[in-house]
Amino acid sequence: MTKLTSVLDGAARWPVHYRKGRLIYDEGEASKAVYRLDKGCVRLQVNGAEGDRQIVAFLFPGDLFGLCVDRRNSSAEAVTDVDLTRYTLQSLLDLSTRSPEVTIQLMRGAETLYGELAHHVEQIAHLSAPERVLWFLHWLGAREPGRSGGTVRLPMSRRDVADYLGLTQETLSRVIRQLLTSGEVEARGPRMIVLRRPTVPLHQLGSDTPEAALSAL
Amino acid sequence: MTKLTSVLDGAARWPVHYRKGRLIYDEGEASKAVYRLDKGCVRLQVNGAEGDRQIVAFLFPGDLFGLCVDRRNSSAEAVTDVDLTRYTLQSLLDLSTRSPEVTIQLMRGAETLYGELAHHVEQIAHLSAPERVLWFLHWLGAREPGRSGGTVRLPMSRRDVADYLGLTQETLSRVIRQLLTSGEVEARGPRMIVLRRPTVPLHQLGSDTPEAALSAL
DNA sequence: CGCTTCTTTGAGTGCACTCAAATTGAGTGG
């Protein structure tokens, strides 16, 4: 939160607010602004053909998004009520002529999203359903740690999680039940999950089986 | 292609060359340069845990890549012998203080890759194997049109295509055979394929329903 | 020409899917 001041703050900006579920911008729109997420959770998504929706990113406080100069390549929607800082693209570009730091920050924002998405593709293409769910929970836990160790709060719906992991909601539901009954995770209400082991390094999730991960306790 | 990056040519740059199969940069390395592809084909990939490899992008002449300010979030390898122009990151950043155009071009480069990857995820998650292969062939045909209508040249191996589409090479091989016997595509040697109908505009493949897009072929 | 690498083909199986219905939860008004 305190870190939310940046070199970008020399540009024209306003605080804006969106209610849960609202569209922040739509794919194909002209890009006129860049956003920083201050509070809440945002999803970036592409809406496919038959109403299939693929969520390509979940964003949390501190994240920069909407870094496009032409048209939006994805939609942004508020997962929860959100507070944003809206920077005009024009003023950011102007500001970039004053210091390379601005360009660096903009590139870093784009780079972070790209890196996450690249690994996201890798996970979807190569992991089984249970592995994907565990990977997601650990990623979320590392990203937004709960107060007590291993506790993960999920601000988004099951549908959102399924659309992020490339699973159907039915499969996701079954997998979560399986993880609960096998004791790999515990439930603290429908949107709070406790991981058996406090966050595991992400790279282990891809290589080890859930059993191997557990036996490493 | 010269117009796309002409504004960057005020930065320090050299022509460089890589042989087929060579590593241009590796995931995790410090980012010190940005590249423009002048000739040949490059793949961006992330290497998963158990030796799984996910190709996240195929690049063609005119494309800008390696736009990172910190560490490489993916590896880049030469699919064929390639000619590149290598820009030092530092000089590009310095140049960005002279004109917003530089920042715009850098952002546009990043934006293009992100947009393609976002749709790539969507395809992998929601299309069947035959649909993925047809989508890839049409994308490639639109990107690198052969001399005669509908002819697509594949500079990359079957293994590369499989790793791009999230399929095994066996499945890819079977699907291609199926498309050949059903007459949907024709072979002109192992690395040249003729599509039944001349290439469809890319936006139709992404935004329309698969039925609409595929039946339009 | 012999070697390695790439690609194709074969056989069989399991996982995640579709279709369908029950159940829970959230929001609204009496």
Added chain:
DNA sequence: CCACTCAATTTGAGTGCACTCAAAGAAGCG
């Protein structure tokens, strides 16, 4: 506060697609 409604989630049953394992065939390369 409690029905009521509509959406979200869970559960059930059954099936097909893409996978793994295994081996033959084709193509590149010294």
